Amino acid sequence: MNWTLMWDSLPRLLAALPLTLQLVALALAFGAVLAFATALLRLSGNRVAVALTSAYTFVFRGTPLLVQIFLIYYGLSQIDLIRDSFLWPVLSQPMWCAILALALNTGAYTSEILRGAIETVPQEQVEAARACGMSRVRLFRRIVLPVAIRQMLPAYGNEVILMVKASSLASTITMMEITGVARRMIAQTFAVFEIFIVAGILYLLINFVATRLIKHAEWRTTPYLRARA
């Protein structure tokens, strides 16, 4: 075990940390919006909307993320319609292709988590809210959504960790995030274990912090479960 090499690799791997965090944060943010819209459309009962959203979640949950990334990065650039459109400045960049693929992927998984959570909101609570004279929108905003979000947090925590790990695939389309840098350094130094351990610890730390944040959100949203002082 070459300790100095491990120590020396740390600054270069740390320098790639912001890119990893950026990929994860943007993918999660866009993915959340997408998941919200998808879950609502899926529950709307409209036949076309249900068919479209089911197809979306089926395709993105049933194929590997690597295929999705390559399809977006290499595949879309082949279509003239896209090359000529206003989207091209965005889609010609690997960064946005990676974010788009990650967001579409997490959006599909998260929409199913959210849908499941919305369906478990107790019917009595909805009836009670209706009896209080709440409109549909207010009922959704004040009762259904807060209860559902509280319900989905543990599963969403897993999804966040999966996204942190999934961001490593951006390295296959030239993004130099932590895994990309680690791969390059392994190829240069052949110190496979040393670099794997440092990069691995960085990922474990990110995931540890993410888990703590989700746990904190769970704690904040369940005041009634805390022991009263």
Added chain:
Amino acid sequence: MLDLLDSGLTSGLHGWGPQLLSGTAMTIAVALSSFLLGLAFGAAGAAAKLSDSLVLRGLAELYTTAVRGVPELLVIYLLFFGGSGMIMAVAGIFGYGGLIELNAFSIGVAAVGLISGAYSTEVIRGAVKSVPYGQIEAARACGMGRWRILRRVLVPQTLRFALPGLGNVWQLTLKDTALISVTALAEIMRVAHTAAGSTRQSFLFYSVAALLYLALTTVSTTAFQQAERYASRGVRRA
């Protein structure tokens, strides 16, 4: 967009059809081998996590936390670049100093099996714990030995409880095999990548790859549903 797909499909995938098929066979072979290896790791990991030994529990905990918290791609790189070295170091302990080269298949299976095993460990551990303890006491009262209890009471029921979770692990494993394309093993993703490069038809070939994976995941979902029905044939439905 559709005419790109159409012209490609009518021309027989530019002659890449047979390779894509053998790539699919390779993906299935890697996924099955990795899944089985993962089950072995999972059973060992679950046994370690449920054992009384602090060391074993610690090691199993380290295994599942590290492997599930680190990107799959990084684990694959570790074995791809460091696998031969590890094997040679172990062989060196036994006095063999020659060069050992691992082929891409065994590296891929080892890497994906390692990842699959970490998830299987948690599934199997949970399943073992959900077998009611009273049944084990009852079996003991009937005079069954440790092994007979394992074989007749614990394993059949663990299997039933574990099946839904193992179905998820299988889907993960199947999709993780796409990542070994970085080691140049000719599975679906690698063939699609090569074909896309040589014909400049990326959209076509990655779409075909996506469809192949979709077919595999759909078929295996149905297979696991059948297996679950079979495993719970003795359970009364409410």
